[in-house]
Amino acid sequence: MYTVDMSKAASEWDSLREEARVLGAAIDTKLHALNKYSTTGPKYKAVESSHFNRSKRSAFIQDAQEVEDLLKQLEEANRKLEVLMYKKAGGSSDQHAVRRYHDVLKDYMHEFHRVREVVEKQMDREDLLGGSTSQDGDTFLNNRNRSSELLLQEHDHITNTERMLDDQINLALGVKENLNHQQRRVGGAMQQLQKTMKKYPAINNLMQKIRMKKRKDTIVLAAVITVCLILLFLYSMR
Template sequence: MANALTYDDLRKQARCIENEIDLKLVAFSKLGAGLQTPHSSHASDTVPLLSGEDTFETMSLEIEQLLKRLTQINEHMAEQPVSGAAMLHTIQRHRDILTDLSKEYRKTNSQHEIRREREDLLHGSSDSFRSEGINNRRDMYLKENQHIHNSDRMVNEQISIAMETRDHLQSQRQTFKRLQTRFNDISNKYPVINSLIQRINIRKRRILLFWDL
């Protein structure tokens, strides 16, 4: 297109597309704000709050394509040989217009998205407020029941640990008693061993006393 069209041809095309985009943006902005809703005068529960969604998407795609074409034309104009300050000013002016149109398009898209989310939320709330309230209470009861079940399980585990510890201590005590009885029986049965153990203890005390001196 840059080789076939002159600078004047490109400038005319740019103006034509700019005007077309500007007109579409006016309708696009109204549609995005919900001013052209076919069910606005008699809306009911069976009619979606957000109407004209398909029209909005179609117009959005058309404007995107026009902005892309306008961008290409501006690039081709910038590639033309510069003939003076007026030409530079004109090219810059077309760039500024493209920037403004693009900003307006993105702004309308953003406002439409915010409005759609808000209306979807309101529409969903009107349909499911009661069921959501019931579900929330049911979830709360289930969580509370689960909490009680977990508490009971933890208490049972602690009781089991305490009982096992008690049985273990009782077993150790019985073992020590049996060992003590065994030692007593051995001492009574073998007086020599008992006497030997006493002498060893006496000698040990003497050695300790010597080291203390």
């Protein structure tokens, strides 16, 4: 049966916990430094002295990569802690510690992705507005090309939006013109009918007589039907 040296396991457990603690502190410091990229102006002065000769974007990419490497190391340390806990049959306190380290790692990863997204969006805006500068000629040219591409994309988007608005406006104007035309036709027909009625009053009288006759016929028919129903009812009661 496989056995584990308890003293060796305890020593390894303490070593891994210390490693996780150190990595967590380093990640926390790096995340704080990354967050400063979102508060610096367009004329960027790097946070660390080794970054003075690099552009804001390249400095951020390198720092973000360092944080990502630290996160991977912390994830590996957590995995080793979990494996060791099962080997030495750790109690509830060990299980709680492993869960806490996993939660800390999850929080660090969430914060890292959030900060990276915020900073990248801000740098894109700075590039679009032409605020990002660089001492290196190639990097400066790349930034200008990127700014031009972003401006062209924005221009195309605005042009497409204007074209869609023009189409909708033209469609609405066409519908309005059609409705006005229909209204004029109906109005003309009504005016023509009124003129005809005034010109030939006999027609108006004839129409009124026809309506009166139809109304009388309806009343007579209703009376006949009612009488028939009453007679049928009386006959059925006999």
